[in-house]
Amino acid sequence: MKxxxxxxxxxxxxxINAQQQNTKVGNDFYQNPIFAGDYPDPxxxxxxxxxxxxxxxxxxxxxxxxxxxxxxxxxxxATHALKKSVGSVWAPDLVKYNNKFYIYFxxxxxxxxxxxxxxxxxxxxxxxxxxxxxxxxxxxxxxGNRFLYFSNGNYVPLAKDGLSVVGMGKHVYDGWKIPTEWxxxxxxxxxxxxxxxxxxxxxxxxxxGTAGPATSHMVISARSKSxxxxxxxxxxNPIIRTKDxxxxxxxxxxxxxxxxxxxxxxxxxxxxxxxxxxxxxxTLLQPVEWTSDGWYxxxxxxxxxxxxxxxxxxTSKSDFSLSDTFSTxxxxxxxxxxxxxxxxxxxxxxxxxxxxxxxxSIGESSPLLCTPSDHSYVAQVEVKIEGDAAAGLILFYDSxxxxxxxxxxxxVLAILRSWQFPTQKGINKTQLFLRLEKKEQLVNMxxxxxxxxxxxxxxxxxxxxxxxxxxxxxxxxxxxxSAVGDGQVIFKNFIYKPIY
Numbered sequence: 241m242k243x244x245x246x247x248x249x250x251x252x253x254x255x256i257n258a259q260q261q262n263t264k265v266g267n268d269f270y271q272n273p274i275f276a277g278d279y280p281d282p283x284x285x286x287x288x289x290x291x292x293x294x295x296x297x298x299x300x301x302x303x304x305x306x307x308x309x310x311x312x313x314x315x316x317x318a319t320h321a322l323k324k325s326v327g328s329v330w331a332p333d334l335v336k337y338n339n340k341f342y343i344y345f346x347x348x349x350x351x352x353x354x355x356x357x358x359x360x361x362x363x364x365x366x367x368x369x370x371x372x373x374x375x376x377x378x379x380x381x382x383x384g385n386r387f388l389y390f391s392n393g394n395y396v397p398l399a400k401d402g403l404s405v406v407g408m409g410k411h412v413y414d415g416w417k418i419p420t421e422w423x424x425x426x427x428x429x430x431x432x433x434x435x436x437x438x439x440x441x442x443x444x445x446x447x448x449g450t451a452g453p454a455t456s457h458m459v460i461s462a463r464s465k466s467x468x469x470x471x472x473x474x475x476x477n478p479i480i481r482t483k484d485x486x487x488x489x490x491x492x493x494x495x496x497x498x499x500x501x502x503x504x505x506x507x508x509x510x511x512x513x514x515x516x517x518x519x520x521x522x523t524l525l526q527p528v529e530w531t532s533d534g535w536y537x538x539x540x541x542x543x544x545x546x547x548x549x550x551x552x553x554x555t556s557k558s559d560f561s562l563s564d565t566f567s568t569x570x571x572x573x574x575x576x577x578x579x580x581x582x583x584x585x586x587x588x589x590x591x592x593x594x595x596x597x598x599x600x601s602i603g604e605s606s607p608l609l610c611t612p613s614d615h616s617y618v619a620q621v622e623v624k625i626e627g628d629a630a631a632g633l634i635l636f637y638d639s640x641x642x643x644x645x646x647x648x649x650x651x652v653l654a655i656l657r658s659w660q661f662p663t664q665k666g667i668n669k670t671q672l673f674l675r676l677e678k679k680e681q682l683v684n685m686x687x688x689x690x691x692x693x694x695x696x697x698x699x700x701x702x703x704x705x706x707x708x709x710x711x712x713x714x715x716x717x718x719x720x721x722s723a724v725g726d727g728q729v730i731f732k733n734f735i736y737k738p739i740y
Contacts, residue, residue, distance in 0.1 A: 269547040270313045270525070272489070274508075276613035278520025278716035280450075281331040281375075281431065282508040283343075284498050289553065291498070292359055293508065294343060295523070297322065297329045298715060299638075300576035300609060304332060304343055306359060310556040312498070312506060312525060317560060317573035321354050321363040323581055330714075331375040331431055331494070335402075337386070342402055344369075344376040344388060351376050351388075353403060371396060371405050378402070379434035379441070381467050389413075389432035389443070395468065412469035415447055416460045416477045425449025425456040431494040434467055440534060441467040446493040447478075450521070451512075451708050454485040457493030459509060461536060476537040480509060480526070480544075488514050488545035489524060497528065497536070502552035505529070505536065511544070516615055517707040518637075518681075520716030527551075562610050562619075562719075562736035566593040574610040578636065578720075582606075592622075592732030595723040597629035602646070602722045603639035603658065607632070609720035612678075616739035619719055620675035622691065625649050627727020633674040635683060635703060636718050637711060643701040645674050645685040646722070652687050654699035663697045676719075678703075679739060 275282075281296040291312055297303035302320035309315045322329065327348030335342040342355045343363075351373070352366040369376075373390035378398075380386050386398040388405070393413035399406050415429040426449040433444045440463040449456040458478035462471040482492050489511035499505050505528045510521035524544050528536045542548060564572050569588060577585075586608075587594045599605045612619075623631035625648065634644030634655065646653040652664035664687070675686040675694060681704040686694040706717045719736070723729040 268550055270550050271547055272524045272526075272544050273511075273513075273522035274313055274525045275307075275315065275523035276519075277522060277611040278718070279523040279611070280510045280521035280714070281494050282496060282510060282523045283332055283334040283433075284496050284508050285334050285336055286498055286500070287336055287359070289501055291553075292318070292334060293523075294321070294332050294334045296331055296714075297576070299328050299579050300718075301325050301579070301581035302571075302576060303329050304345070304354070305573060306334070308359070309553075311553040312500065312551045314556045314558045315560075316556070316558045319360050319363070320573065321356070321361065322366065323363075324365055325580055326352060326366050328714075333375075333377050333433070335378045337378075337380060337402065342378065344378055346374040346376065355403070367403050369405050371409075375431045377432040377434055379467050387467065389434060391430040391432065391445075393429065393432075410468075413443065413445075413462065413471045415445065416462070416473045418447060418458075422448075423453040423455050425452025429460075433496050435497055436467075437530075438534060439465060441465070442497070442536070443471055444479075444495055444497060446495070448481075448493065449491075450493065450714070451491060454482050454487070454490035454512075454514070457482070457491035457511070459493055459495045459507070463535070474535050474537075476531075476535055479528075479536070480507070480538055482511070485514070490514055490517075491521070492524065492544065494521075500551040500553055504552060506551060507538075517709060518703060518705075518717040519612075519615075520708075525551075562612070562734075564734045566732050566734065575608050576610075577606050577608055578639070580606045589730075592624075592730045594728050594730050595721070596728045597627070597723045597725040599724055601658075601660070602632055602634060602636070602642055602644075602655065602724055605632075605722045605724045607634060607636055607642075607720045607722040609636055609718040610736075611716070612719045612736070614738040616679045618675065618677050618737045618739060619735065620673060620686075621721060621734045622673050622732045623647065623671070624730040624732075625670040625727070626729070628725050629727030629729050630722075630724045631674070631729040631731070632722035632724065633676055634720055634722055635676065635678070635701075635706070636720050636722075637706040638713055638715050641706060641711060643683060643703060643706075644676060645687065645697065646724075647672055647674065647687065648725075652697060654685065654697055656699060656701055663699055664695075677739075 303322035332345035458481035461474040495509035632646035651662040654663040
């Protein structure tokens with residue numbers, strides 16, 4: 241009896257603490273991440289009272305989804321800046337200069353730029369800058385000359401319009417020496433960002449490797465009176481770093497600094513969530529403070545995993561949802577096709593989205609994917625199969641590894657680590673419903689003939705290993721729809737619900 245009373249008191253205490261924390265977060269505080277799910281390498285700008293952010297978009301097209309916010313915490317999708325496939329898009333840099341917007345990014349062993357007169361576009365086709373290296377960071381000197389920094393510590397001059405490289409590169413920065421006793425993946429300097437404040441230019445980079453041990457990635461700062469160096473490393477380095485694998489956020493790094501409308505300074509960066517590596521690198525936000533001698537650092541009382549007082553700015557609420565009836569005239573912003581954006585392959589109608597079958601397997605089908613933002617969730621969709629096509633509701637890492645449930649006109653199919661086979665034969669239905677239920681790392685699979693009575697198939701999957709540390713590629717486990725083979729599939733009423 242005594243143990244029962246103590247357990248009740250303990251449980252009540254936990255509930256009260258949770259309620260107090262939720263109240264705290266709901267009023268003047270926020271809780272990281274500000275982007276849950278795979279949103280790595282954030283690059284951010286402020287334009288008046290509006291903030292805009294973009295992330296690496298890898299092999300998902302349309303790419304370079306720009307988000308907008310009034311308060312740095314709640315975000316709405318604005319537009320995709322990249323429609324033409326140029327390969328895997330890494331670490332972009334979003335820039336506003338002379339009333340135009342630019343995004344510089346590496347892909348396919350070169351670097352590109354897209355530009356627009358307005359943030360919502362239309363955006364140009366990608367322009368090949370015909371220079372290698374990765375993670376371009378744009379900056380302008382006091383005379384209006386434009387440059388790009390790269391991850392190797394070099395810079396190159398740009399033309400006045402920012403659309404071509406006009407000179408040779410020069411090496412000016414070697415990074416900050418990481419203590420040899422630290423456990424890191426590699427030195428791997430990357431993600432240079434340059435800003436001017438007061439009499440100094442500040443160069444922010446990442447070091448330590450974006451994956452590997454939890455303690456790898458970190459934020460490094462240096463400053464100079466000239467944007468071309470020489471650079472002096474900050475005495476506060478590393479500005480941010482995961483110190484132990486017991487922390488909630490691992491491999492914290494790749495930061496961009498931003499000031500809010502009241503002149504306070506913030507840092508957006510990414511990190512893996514402990515226990516949820518397959519969600520990819522999520523976007524985090526923390527304040528930074530400036531010292532009397534002109535350095536910036538992370539306030540000692542701030543921890544990424546605890547509630548943090550919100551930035552200044554009008555509170556904005558987002559109605560963004562992964563659920564989709566597919567009844568609109570254009571593809572909703574949460575969706576990207578893997579490796580392509582072929583507008584001739586799909587059509588949005590009042591009856592749903594029609595996707596032509598492609599390839600002989602899901603890996604060859606360029607599935608339509610979105611980014612789940614929860615540890616546990618249920619996703620379901622209604623499918624209509626036409627011709628010799630197969631419809632799938634899948635969790636997809638890359639073209640070689642995926643899992644889920646599918647159906648052709650005769651059978652329900654299980655997909656386990658790319659191994660596909662009939663699990664319920666002789667269903668003989670061309671219109672049915674598919675469902676995935678992901679609880680932490682366990683995935684159960686269901687189908688229904690009428691959308692009311694659900695039948696669980698005997699096959700389940702465990703997906704914790706679907707991550708970059710195991711498979712490389714910097715990808716995450718995405719949720720999506722596949723149409724394979726000859727014929728087409730009509731998808732409608734895609735529903736996504738978190739499980740708390």
